[in-house]
Amino acid sequence: TVNSIPDENIIQTNEEASLCKLDAVKLGYWQDPYLPMMVHGSLRHERKAPDMYKGYYARVKCVERLVLQFIAAVRRARGPDAVVQIVNLGAGYDTLYWRLHANAELVRQGKMRVVDLDLLPVTTKKCHFIRGHKQLMDLLIGEVRDGEVAHGELHSDEYDLISSDIRDTLQIERKLMDNCKLDPKQPTLFIAECVLIYMSTGSTKQLLSWIAKTFHTAAFINYEQVHMDDHFGQIMFDALKAQGCLLADADSCKSLEMHEQRFLKTGWDGAQAADMNQMCGSLPQADVDRVDRIAMIDEPEVLRQLFAHYSITWAQKGGADIGLDKIRL
Ligand code: SAM
Secondary structure, three states: OOOOOOHHHHHHHHHHHHHHHHHHHHHOOOOOOOHHHHOOOOOOOOOOOHHHHHHHHHHHHHHHHHHHHHHHHHHHHHOOOOOEEEEEEOOOOOOHHHHHHOOHHHHHOOOEEEEEEEOHHHHHHHHHHHHHOHHHHHOOOOOOEEOOOOOOOEEOOOEEEEEOOOOOHHHHHHHHHHHOOOOOOOOEEEEEEOOHHHOOHHHHHHHHHHHHHHOOOEEEEEEEEOOOOOHHHHHHHHHHHHOOOOOOOHHHHOOHHHHHHHHHOOOOOEEEEEEHHHHHOOOOHHHHHHHHHHOOOOOHHHHHHHHHOEEEEEEEEOOHHHOHHHOOO
């Protein structure tokens, strides 16, 4: 293996994240009619505190807002027929492709390619869920074909699901270019939502360098823990370690500046990071108020602490001519 972490523990983090997202969707934090079709219902799961659900809401909404800004920038600069490529690294059961397709405005516009990438046990289940739901299959364009790994991968004209370990850049390069036919000359957005923390700092560096070297115009949205060196952060860090699935060293997510530096040191032109308290300010206030009415937050100070320990980084390279450098968190 590339490193010593047992994959089962990592895979379990997706089940947990998906179940929490599903709870939040059922409680009305945001709408996602596709998620219930992805999540395996038979797992044991305890109800979480409202802070957690608000955290998931902010995470999903802030990532979605940046994705839409990326698509808008590409279409504005390159015209409505421009191809938009999105690669969701460690996608888990994320429903981004289907959510984008539910956005009539986007569908009327040009071509999109979305690639979901995860470890084989995760993509095998996702493949099974997709093939098992007519509503999900109906939104795939063109013929739906098996991938290199039958039952674990699939391809269609605008959506690909592939299994790969993102610590192995040679393998992802081969799969993205040869099997998914991504064009490194087209603007490409990479997303990593709670994923890089499960890799060594060296593997992340290698991945970010590879993207910057390979894609002419690229953007990256990274959602990850921050300030893992203070008291609250240490508790979070130890809990992750206790689950047996943490490999990044605490240093790599010590500060917002370190999150930015990670990109700037690996060939990216610009990077800006903000914590989730700051990011929440970018969401429509009326919607945040609506969410706050779903469940009372008992201790706003605890929520503020929690949000101070999660961050989003927006990075871009080669994107100035299409305005990717103008996108603000
Ligand atoms: N991004 C999804 C979301 O936010 O709902 C899933 C997040 S889950 C906490 C982390 C995901 O990253 C898991 O699905 C796991 O399998 C995937 N992952 C972790 N390390 C990976 C690696 N080296 N290669 C591919 N996927 C990986």
